[in-house]
Amino acid sequence: MHKVKVRVPATITSLGPGLHALGVAVSLHSRIALQTRSDSQLSVSVSGDDIDEIPTSLDNLALRAAIRVFQNQENAPAGLHVEVHNAIPFGYGLGEKIAQVVGGLVAAHNLIDSSLTRDELIKIALSFDLPYEGIVAAMMGSVCACSLDPNEPHTLGYASFTLPPTRLIVIAPSFDTESLEEVRYPATVSLNDAVRMTRQSLLLAEGLQRADFEMIARAFTYQIHQEQFVEKIPHLAAVQKAAKDAGAAAVMVAGNGSLLAALAEEEPHMVADRMARVYEKAGVDVRRWVLPIDRQGVVISELEPTEEVLPEQS
DSSP states (O other), X not given: OOEEEEEEEEEXXXXXXXXXXXXXEEEEEEEEEEEEESSSOEEEEEEETTGGGSOSSTTOHHHHHHHHHHHHHTOOOSEXXXXXXXXXXXXXSSOHHHHHHHHHHHXXXXXXXXXXXXXXXXXXXXXXXXXXXXXXXXXXXXXXXXXXXXXXXXXXXXXXXXXXXXXXXXXXXXXXXXXXXXXXOOSOOOHHHHHHHHHHHHHHHHHHHXXXXXHHHHHTSOOGGGXXXXXXXXXXXXXXXXXXXXXXXXXXXXXXXXXXXXXXXXXXXXXXXXXXXXXXXXXXXXXXEEXXXXXXXXXXXXXXXXXXXXXXXX
């Protein structure tokens, strides 16, 4: 086997009340391919969206991830070509970097038939300092709950929930995100607040598993961390009202604050349009998606016993 292609979903982190705990995989996918070369060179090619954001040097995340696997296993091809086809827009909190890291790890694992387990691959991914709930969601699909051991930074407990078919409404307005860097969560919260947030996270996970939108709505009645974004995200209150008026069960600030997401039992496209219209009327560019939740996670899309990549002719 000389070539491996994998498909990796976009991810959204800090889902609703699950701050740094719940991540979800959604059906926007990037593709990573690793192919051996007949020389000792490393090369990278990129295609798709936002290719200017993806380096073709040794800084390429998929390449760096692959090299970590080779180093761990003390087994590497003489030369390697990396192909990145990106379909996850950059800068919106959709886990575009996570997809490249996870894709590079899993493709390299299969290219050399490594002995690494999923837990070990996730542990390597954690060393890239990316949101761990997004890493697990990209690996496993669906909605994932995670807990990082504070005493062992690369030790993670996690679980994935099997969901019925569910679609997530995602709105990405274009605004100056520098103000989001000023958001600071409280260093400590009261025991009562901590208990309520835990309870809301459990309600959300259970509601999603049951497709119970009344339960999902109850899970969003208390989100202490979301209050930090109210004055930082333009028109947030109006967008939330528009979504609720159109039938959304829940609206949340997701990721690092640059995304708004909503869940609706019916007419998700109408909800997305109503939310986007608030920004459009204010003259703000906005992107919108209605995305099925990806229930597979990273998958091997192709294994090829192909001819090796030949050196470029001088």
